[in-house]
Every structure is written in C-alpha cells, then in structure tokens.
Amino acid sequence: MQATATKNKDNLMVLLFAAAVLLMPLWLQPFGAAYPDLMQKFAIFGLFAIGFNILFGQTGYLSFGHAAFIGVGSYATVWVFKLFTMNIFPAMLFGVLVSGVFSLVIGYVCLRRTGIYFSILTLALAQMSYNLAYSVLTPITNGETGLQLSIQDPRSWDAVAVTGEGIPSTNLFGLELSAFDGLAGFYICAVFLILGFYVAMRITRSPFGSMLRGIKTNQQRMMYTGLNTKPYALTAFVISGMYAGLAGSLMAAVDPLAGAERMQWTASGEVVLMTILGGVGTLIGPVLGAAVIKYFENIFSAINTTVLADFYSFLPQGLADVLVSLTSLFVGKGWHLTLGLLFMMVVIFLPGGIMEGIARIRKRFSASN
Amino acid sequence: MSTLLEISGVNKSFGGLQALDDVNLKVNEGTVHAIIGPNGAGKSTLLNAIIGKLVPDTGTVKFDGKDMIGVQPHQINQHGISRVFQTPEIFGELTILENMMIPLLAHRDGAFKPALWSRSDAQGDILERAEHFLSDMNLWGKKEVHAASLSRGDKRRLELAMCLSQDPKLLLLDEPTAGMARADTNNTIDLLKTIAGRGITMAIIEHDMHVVFSLSQRISVLAQGHVICEGLPEEIKTDPRVREAYLGGAEV
Numbered sequence: 027m028q029a030t031a032t033k034n035k036d037n038l039m040v041l042l043f044a045a046a047v048l049l050m051p052l053w054l055q056p057f058g059a060a061y062p063d064l065m066q067k068f069a070i071f072g073l074f075a076i077g078f079n080i081l082f083g084q085t086g087y088l089s090f091g092h093a094a095f096i097g098v099g100s101y102a103t104v105w106v107f108k109l110f111t112m113n114i115f116p117a118m119l120f121g122v123l124v125s126g127v128f129s130l131v132i133g134y135v136c137l138r139r140t141g142i143y144f145s146i147l148t149l150a151l152a153q154m155s156y157n158l159a160y161s162v163l164t165p166i167t168n169g170e171t172g173l174q175l176s177i178q179d180p181r182s183w184d185a186v187a188v189t190g191e192g193i194p195s196t197n198l199f200g201l202e203l204s205a206f207d208g209l210a211g212f213y214i215c216a217v218f219l220i221l222g223f224y225v226a227m228r229i230t231r232s233p234f235g236s237m238l239r240g241i242k243t244n245q246q247r248m249m250y251t252g253l254n255t256k257p258y259a260l261t262a263f264v265i266s267g268m269y270a271g272l273a274g275s276l277m278a279a280v281d282p283l284a285g286a287e288r289m290q291w292t293a294s295g296e297v298v299l300m301t302i303l304g305g306v307g308t309l310i311g312p313v314l315g316a317a318v319i320k321y322f323e324n325i326f327s328a329i330n331t332t333v334l335a336d337f338y339s340f341l342p343q344g345l346a347d348v349l350v351s352l353t354s355l356f357v358g359k360g361w362h363l364t365l366g367l368l369f370m371m372v373v374i375f376l377p378g379g380i381m382e383g384i385a386r387i388r389k390r391f392s393a394s395n
Numbered sequence: 396m397s398t399l400l401e402i403s404g405v406n407k408s409f410g411g412l413q414a415l416d417d418v419n420l421k422v423n424e425g426t427v428h429a430i431i432g433p434n435g436a437g438k439s440t441l442l443n444a445i446i447g448k449l450v451p452d453t454g455t456v457k458f459d460g461k462d463m464i465g466v467q468p469h470q471i472n473q474h475g476i477s478r479v480f481q482t483p484e485i486f487g488e489l490t491i492l493e494n495m496m497i498p499l500l501a502h503r504d505g506a507f508k509p510a511l512w513s514r515s516d517a518q519g520d521i522l523e524r525a526e527h528f529l530s531d532m533n534l535w536g537k538k539e540v541h542a543a544s545l546s547r548g549d550k551r552r553l554e555l556a557m558c559l560s561q562d563p564k565l566l567l568l569d570e571p572t573a574g575m576a577r578a579d580t581n582n583t584i585d586l587l588k589t590i591a592g593r594g595i596t597m598a599i600i601e602h603d604m605h606v607v608f609s610l611s612q613r614i615s616v617l618a619q620g621h622v623i624c625e626g627l628p629e630e631i632k633t634d635p636r637v638r639e640a641y642l643g644g645a646e647v
C-alpha cells in the first residue's frame with residue numbers, strides 16, 4: 027500500500043532525525059560545536075523555528091512578533107521556579123500553557139487581517155509586550171534587571187527537600203540539568219526537539235495540514251469550498267505560539283532567568299531568517315537554519331585576530347597580515363556581515379533555502395547515475 | 396418544479412457604476428439555467444452576490460428557502476452552492492490530489508475540523524472519491540503534479556471536479572468553456588449534460604451560444620446590470636431585445 031509506504035518513510039525520517047540530534051555531542055566535535063551550551067541553543071531555536079514554520083511555512087502568515095511568546099514562556103516558567111518548585115516539568119507545562127493562552131489572544135486580534143497588515147499587527151503587539159515588560163509589568167518581569175531566582179523565593183513544593191545553601195538548580199524529577207557537565211540539560215532539550223519534530227511531521231501529513239497549505243495557496247478558494255479559514259489559521263497560530271513558549275520555557279530551564287530582551291523584534295526577525303535560510307515549508311529546513319545561525323553567532327563571533335593569525339601562520343608574514351585583516355571583517359564582531367552575505371546568497375540563488383540546495387545536489391547525483 | 400434559487404430586487408453599485416440593477420431571477424430545481432449578456436453586463440457580479448463574495452446594496456438572495464444575505468461564504472457553500480470561476484481558482488502550489496482532497500474533506504467534515512493527528516493518505520473513502528472524480532476528468536494520472544503547471548483546460552476540469560465532488564445542490568459555472576478548443580468544448584458539453592442528467596441544478600454563464608443552446612432549459616439575458624428578458628431558448632433566440640443588447644452580435 028502506498029499509504030503505509032509514505033508512513034514508513036516519514037517514521038524513518040523521524041528516526042534519522044532523532045539519531046542525528048542525539049549523536050550531536052559526537053559529530054559536532056570536528057566543528058568545535060559539541061559543547062552543551064551551544065547544542066542546547068541548537069535544540070531550543072530548532073524548536074522555535076519548527077513551530078514558526080507551521081504558521082509561516084504552512085499557513086502563509088508571516089509573524090514578526092513570535093519572540094513575545096518566547097518571553098512569556100520564560101517568565102511563566104521562572105515564576106513556577108520561584109513560587110513552587112525547581113522541577114522543570116510543571117514549570118514548563120505552565121510556561122507552554124500561558125504562552126498558548128497569550129497566543130490565542132494575540133492571534134485572534136492579528137488574524138483579523140492578512141498579508142502585510144497581519145505582519146505589522148504582530149510586530150506592533152510584540153513590541154508593545156516588550157515595552158510593557160520593561161515598564162508597567164515590572165512587578166511581574168522585574169524590568170531591566172530581568173526575573174531572577176533568589177534565595178528568599180518560597181518554592182513551596184520543594185521547601186522540605188532544600189537544605190538552604192544557595193539557590194537550588196533546576197531538575198527534572200531529581201535529575202539536575204547541570205549534571206554530566208550540562209549534557210543532561212542538552213539531552214532534555216534534545217528530547218523536546220525530537221518530540222516537536224515528530225508532532226510537526228504529523229501535523230504536516232494530516233488533513234489539518236492540507237487545510238493550512240490550502241489557506242496559504244488560495245484563501246479565497248478555501249472559503250468558497252466551505253471552509254472556515256479563521257479557526258484553522260488561529261489554531262496554527264496557537265500551535266506555533268506554544269512551540270515558541272516551549273522554547274522559552276527550555277531557555278529558562280537550562281538557565282533560570284528571564285529578561286525582556288528575549289522578546290525584542292530582532293529576536294522575532296531572527297526566526298524568520300532561520301526559517302527562510304533552512305527552507306520555508308519544509309520539515310527539516312527550519313532546524314538547519316536555526317543551527318546555522320546559532321553556529322555563526324557563537325563560533326564565528328568568537329574568532330579573533332589571534333586565532334586568525336594562528337590559522338594563517340604557514341604563510342609569509344606580509345601576506346598573512348593582509349589576510350588576517352581581510353578575514354577579520356567577517357568574524358568576531360563582524361559575524362553579522364558573514365550571516366548577511368550568506369542570507370542574501372541563499373535568497374537570491376536558493377529561494378527554497380538549504381533544503382532546496384540539498385534537493386538540487388541529490389537531483390544532480392541521481393541524474394549522473 | 397420548485398424554485399431552488401430566488402434572486403429578487405438585487406442592486407449593487409461600484410462607485411457610480413450600477414453593476415446590478417434590480418435583478419430578479421429564479422432557478423428551478425433540476426434545470427440548467429443560462430445567464431448570457433455582453434461583456435461587463437454584470438454576470439460574474441451576480442454570481443458573486445450569490446456566493447457571498449459581495450453583499451448586495453439591496454435585495455434578497457434565497458437558496459432552498461433560506462435567506463443568504465449576510466451569510467458567510469463558507470456557510471453558503473456548506474448549504475450546497477459550489478462555483479467554478481471565470482479564471483480557475485485552484486490551489487496552484489498543491490498537487491492535484493491534494494487539490495481534490497480539500498473539497499472532499501470540507502464536504503465530509505464540515506467548515507472546521509482540526510484533524511491534526513490522522514494522516515491524509517490514510518483517508519480511504521476520501522482517496523477513493525478523489526480517484527473517481529479525477530479519473531472522470533482524465534487527471535488521475537497527473538495526481539502528483541502541481542496544479543499550477545496544468546494547462547488552462549486541465550485547470551478548469553480540475554476546478555469542476557473539485558466542485559462536483561462536493562455533491563452540490565446548485566453548481567454555478569462562469570464561462571466553463573472560455574478559451575477551449577472546439578473539441579474540448581464539445582467534451583465539456585457532454586460532461587455537463589451527464590452532470591445535469593444526475594439532477595444537479597446549474598446556473599451557467601456562457602458566451603458560446605452553441606454551449607448555451609445545447610444545455611439550457613431557460614435563459615436570462617443580462618445587459619447593463621439588468622435582466623432584459625428571460626425565457627425558453629427558442630424565445631430568446633428570436634427576441635429582438637437580445638439582438639439589440641448584443642449590438643447586432645452575429646452569434647445570436
């Protein structure tokens with residue numbers, strides 16, 4: 027049967043994806059990226075981008091405000107840490123639920139419009155949330171300082187267990203996220219990434235997914251075909267908002283603080299770049315895009331002139347100096363330049379992102395065989 | 396014979412232009428009703444008023460005894476009205492099979508059912524029906540092709556299949572043979588005759604008089620937004636007002 031064949035293919039894809047994610051500490055070594063802090067970022071932003079793609083890639087609604095849900099997820103999670111428990115399970119659950127409710131409200135308002143007007147509305151509401159977090163909502167967000175844990179926090183569910191030296195660290199039913207040099211934290215993020223990927227795959231292959239793509243391609247036709255497009259788009263919006271909330275909760279879980287800068291429009295723009303870079307509407311693309319951008323941000327920005335001089339040391343001094351000063355434009359603080367160039371190249375030559383590049387290479391290989 | 400669609404006193408103006416001027420029209424159940432008239436007469440606008448794409452300034456549209464004014468487009472479709480547009484409205488970026496599944500799902504599951512967890516390719520009944528309707532239009536072999544890459548004629552056939560798959564009570568066709576070669580037109584006439592034979596009521600806008608006279612039991616002539624006459628095909632053929640409306644157009 028054809029249906030079972032495609033189903034098996036999908037399951038195989040998820041398995042391969044899971045294997046690749048779980049083995050990251052091994053195969054990322056040659057790239058110098060196999061440390062928990064960065065791998066956690068890959069997983070967290072991968073999740074964010076997967077969720078964003080459900081709204082942008084599948085449904086065709088470009089939101090410029092999704093970082094707001096990251097912020098909401100983070101704040102809500104940290105509050106559970108402060109008030110009740112350092113166990114991330116209830117804390118993250120609460121974070122995702124709150125961001126779900128928040129995205130329901132924001133989505134309901136923004137989806138009254140489509141196209142550029144929708145994008146502007148999301149941008150406006152997200153900036154509003156960001157500014158509120160800095161001002162009026164200071165009692166909840168602790169303003170500029172950001173929401174942090176303190177030794178005086180009640181943590182009422184944990185109280186008996188904690189002996190009182192310093193702030194306890196986050197844990198999952200006892201397993202501390204900082205355990206095994208932070209690898210525990212990474213593997214918890216990795217499991218969420220794999221689950222998130224699987225759920226996104228199911229949504230994509232479902233009748234609901236067909237409806238979302240129908241809305242993206244021809245909203246008019248959907249209406250005259252008897253479909254109420256509003257609740258479909260709103261459901262997609264809430265799902266992607268909850269993915270963002272989950273990403274925000276994970277950020278708080280691995281590093282228990284929350285600040286308003288996570289909600290800024292630059293963070294919302296970044297996930298757009300990730301999705302386009304990787305491949306809009308594809309399943310794996312957004313994860314790749316997120317990884318590439320986080321890799322550049324962390325690895326390229328850390329390269330300085332000393333590292334470069336070392337790299338070019340085999341060349342004659344004069345030539346090496348020229349190359350060092352040329353290359354240093356693109357690394358260190360200049361990593362944005364590299365990213366910008368890469369992004370332009372992709373948009374111009376590979377509008378389908380990295381995934382289109384992969385598809386083209388595959389095609390060439392199968393043609394030459 | 397009962398009236399399925401009843402349009403009374405419908406007016407619509409765009410700025411200063413009176414696109415529909417006191418339009419009255421009845422479509423009886425089980426008949427093919429043609430709406431003809433020169434370019435810009437307001438034919439497509441009339442269909443827009445029926446499917447809820449625009450709301451008339453005044454007047455009523457009744458379908459199956461129910462008032463359709465102010466009803467949402469998707470609800471109007473769920474009541475049983477499907478429309479084939481003048482320029483095909485399909486899902487260009489989706490495959491033909493997926494194009495076909497969306498109206499079938501809408502027909503089976505209603506206006507909103509978030510089936511997030513089941514698989515599209517495991518919907519046996521839907522796939523069966525999709526195969527049936529696509530085979531009818533000779534499109535089953537191309538089911539994995541993106542709809543945007545189809546020829547104009549195939550796009551029309553796909554859109555027609557999509558509308559038919561919803562088992563509509565009333566099928567609205569806006570120039571279904573425009574831009575088709577003679578042979579294709581004749582095939583379409585045969586196809587529409589078969590559909591009419593199944594008892595589906597149709598309102599068809601058409602410039603090709605061969606199509607009009609082969610299919611319709613009743614004809615309304617629209618000119619400058621007004622129904623200038625209505626009657627049996629033989630009556631319309633010889634009516635001097637129709638000749639005048641077409642400014643001596645040779646076709647009538």
Ligand SMILES: Nc1ncnc2c1ncn2[C@@H]1O[C@H](COP(=O)(O)OP(=O)(O)OP(=O)(O)O)[C@@H](O)[C@H]1O
Pocket residue numbers: 409412414432433434435436437438439440441481
């Ligand atoms: N949305 C709109 N806004 C402004 N004017 C419109 C609109 N829709 C239609 N019109 C005008 O109303 C008139 C009737 O248009 P309509 O498309 O209904 O004509 P038609 O009879 O379908 O013509 P054709 O045979 O060329 O398709 C035209 O003059 C058209 O320009």
Ligand SMILES: [Mg+2]
Pocket residue numbers: 438439440481569
């Ligand atoms: Mg027209």
